[in-house]
Amino acid sequence: MTPEDNRYAKSHEYVHPEAGDLVIIGITDYAQKELGDVVFVELPPVGSELELGDEFGSIESVKAVSELFSPVSGQVVEINEALNDKPELVNTDPYGDGWMMKIKLTIPEEVDEMMTAEEYEEYVEKESAH
Amino acid sequence: MADQNLKKTPLNQVEHELGGKMVDFGGWELPVQFSGILEEHAAVREHAGLFDVSHMGELTVKGPEALALLQRATCNDVSKLENGRAQYTGLLYPTAGFVDDILIYQNAPDDFFVVVNASNSDKDYEWLADAAKGMDVEVRNVSADYAQLALQGPEAERLLQPMTDIALAPMKYYRFGKGKVDGVPAIVSRTGYTGEDGFEVYVAPSEAPRIMRKLLDAGAKPCGLGARDTLRLEAKMALYGNDIDETTTPLEADLSWIVKIDKGDFFGRDVLQRESAEGPRRKLAGFEMVDRGIARHGYPVVDGGEEAGVVTSGTHSPTLKKAIGLAYLPLDKSAPGAEFMVLIRGKETRARVVPTPFYKRAK
Numbered sequence: 001m002t003p004e005d006n007r008y009a010k011s012h013e014y015v016h017p018e019a020g021d022l023v024i025i026g027i028t029d030y031a032q033k034e035l036g037d038v039v040f041v042e043l044p045p046v047g048s049e050l051e052l053g054d055e056f057g058s059i060e061s062v063k064a065v066s067e068l069f070s071p072v073s074g075q076v077v078e079i080n081e082a083l084n085d086k087p088e089l090v091n092t093d094p095y096g097d098g099w100m101m102k103i104k105l106t107i108p109e110e111v112d113e114m115m116t117a118e119e120y121e122e123y124v125e126k127e128s129a130h
Numbered sequence: 131m132a133d134q135n136l137k138k139t140p141l142n143q144v145e146h147e148l149g150g151k152m153v154d155f156g157g158w159e160l161p162v163q164f165s166g167i168l169e170e171h172a173a174v175r176e177h178a179g180l181f182d183v184s185h186m187g188e189l190t191v192k193g194p195e196a197l198a199l200l201q202r203a204t205c206n207d208v209s210k211l212e213n214g215r216a217q218y219t220g221l222l223y224p225t226a227g228f229v230d231d232i233l234i235y236q237n238a239p240d241d242f243f244v245v246v247n248a249s250n251s252d253k254d255y256e257w258l259a260d261a262a263k264g265m266d267v268e269v270r271n272v273s274a275d276y277a278q279l280a281l282q283g284p285e286a287e288r289l290l291q292p293m294t295d296i297a298l299a300p301m302k303y304y305r306f307g308k309g310k311v312d313g314v315p316a317i318v319s320r321t322g323y324t325g326e327d328g329f330e331v332y333v334a335p336s337e338a339p340r341i342m343r344k345l346l347d348a349g350a351k352p353c354g355l356g357a358r359d360t361l362r363l364e365a366k367m368a369l370y371g372n373d374i375d376e377t378t379t380p381l382e383a384d385l386s387w388i389v390k391i392d393k394g395d396f397f398g399r400d401v402l403q404r405e406s407a408e409g410p411r412r413k414l415a416g417f418e419m420v421d422r423g424i425a426r427h428g429y430p431v432v433d434g435g436e437e438a439g440v441v442t443s444g445t446h447s448p449t450l451k452k453a454i455g456l457a458y459l460p461l462d463k464s465a466p467g468a469e470f471m472v473l474i475r476g477k478e479t480r481a482r483v484v485p486t487p488f489y490k491r492a493k
Binding site: 036037039040042058060061062063064065 | 162163166167168356359360422423424426445446448453475
C-alpha cells in the first residue's frame with residue numbers, strides 16, 4: 001500500500017523522486033484517512049523558498065485544520081492547481097492525482113534521512129496503537 | 131484509542147464493530163465518523179442517518195410545583211406546553227447566561243422530562259435541585275436509565291414506523307409519544323439536531339444495541355459527531371460550549387424566540403428586559419467566507435485591526451459547498467450583508483453576514 005519509491009516524514013508527508021533534483025510532495029494515505037474529507041488545501045506560491053520543517057500550507061478537512069510541513073528544503077516550482085477545485089483528490093488518490101507541490105531540492109541529502117516505506121509503516125503502526 | 135477513563139454509551143461496542151472512528155468527546159468515547167462526514171451528512175439530508183446520543187442527560191421534575199420551578203429556571207414559557215409536547219429553552223443563571231440549553235417534555239402538568247447536554251447534566255441537576263429548595267417538587271437525574279438514538283432524515287418515519295406502535299404520521303414537530311419500540315417501552319419525539327425531519331428515541335440502555343442494529347438493517351446509515359456538527363450548524367442550531375455558555379445570553383445568541391419576558395419572574399429576566407429594550411451588546415450572526423478558508427471556533431473577528439468579536443462555530447457546509455460559521459459581532463455590524471475580517475492563522479480573511487438558517491428543508 002505504501003509506495004516503495006517514496007520517502008516519508010514523521011509529520012506524514014511523502015517525497016516522491018521525479019527527475020534529478022525534482023521531487024513531488026504530498027501527504028500519505030494514513031494522513032488523509034486521519035483527516036477525513038478534505039475540503040480545502042492552501043499551498044505556497046510558486047517560487048517560494050522552503051526550509052526543512054517550514055510550514056508550507058494548510059489542509060482543511062470538514063472537521064479540522066492541519067498545518068503542512070515541508071520535509072525538505074528547496075524551491076516550489078509547481079503546485080497542484082487541480083486541488084483548488086477538487087481537494088478531495090487528496091483523499092481519493094494521495095500518492096497520485098492528490099499530490100501537492102513539486103520542489104527543486106537545495107539539499108538532496110535530506111531525502112536520504114527520511115523514512116523508507118517499511119520504516120514509515122512501522123512508525124504509523126506505533127503511532128496508531130497508543 | 132480505547133481509553134479506559136472515558137465513559138462509554140450502551141452502543142459503544144456496536145460502534146467499534148461498525149468501524150467508528152472513536153474520539154474523546156467531553157469525557158465520552160463516541161464516534162466522530164463511520165464512512166466519512168460528507169457521506170453521512172448527505173445520508174441525513176437525503177435518506178436517514180442514525181446517531182448515538184446516549185451521552186445526553188435526562189432529568190425528571192415532578193410535583194405540585196414542578197411547573198413553578200421550571201418557569202423560574204428557564205426563559206421560555208413552560209405554561210404554554212401541553213401533555214405530549216416538547217419545548218426548547220434556556221436554563222439560565224441570574225446573569226441571563228446559559229447554564230445549558232435544554233428540551234422540556236411535558237408528561238403531565240406536574241411531571242416533566244428534561245433533556246440536557248451530556249457535559250452539563252450534573253451541573254444542571256445541581257442547579258435545578260438547588261433552585262427547588264423549599265419548593266414542593268422533586269428533581270432527579272435519570273441519565274443512567276436511558277439510551278438515546280436520533281434517527282434523522284426524510285426516510286426516518288418510514289424506517290421507524292414498522293418498529294413502533296406509536297403513530298408517527300400524525301405526530302407533529304416537537305411532539306412526543308410513549309409506547310413501544312421493538313417491543314420495549316420507549317419515548318419517541320419528533321425532534322432533532324440536524325434541521326431535517328426525524329425522531330429521537332429514548333429506551334433502556336440494555337435494549338439500545340438491538341434497536342440500533344435493526345434500524346441500520348432497515349437502511350439507516352450510522353453517523354458520527356462530525357456529521358452531527360455540520361448538520362446542526364447548517365440549521366443554525368446552537369452548540370453549548372461553542373456558541374452559547376454561561377457568558378452569553380439568549381438575546382445575544384439570537385434566540386429571542388425562546389425569551390418570554392412577560393411570563394413572570396425568572397432567572398436573568400431583568401438582564402434580558404434591559405437587553406431587549408437597549409439591544410444586546412453583541413449578536414450571534416451567521417456568515418459565509420468571501421475569501422478562501424474556513425473560520426473555526428475561537429478565531430478572532432477583527433475590524434480595523436481591533437478585535438471586534440469571535441467565531442464560535444465554523445465548518446465547510448457539505449450542502450452549500452461553502453465555508454460557513456457563526457460569530458459574535460457588534461450589534462450594528464451583525465445584519466446580513468455586513469462584511470468583517472476573521473483572523474485565520476494570522477491572516478485577515480473576509481467574511482460576510484448572511485441570513486440564517488443556512489439550510490432549511492423543503493416542507
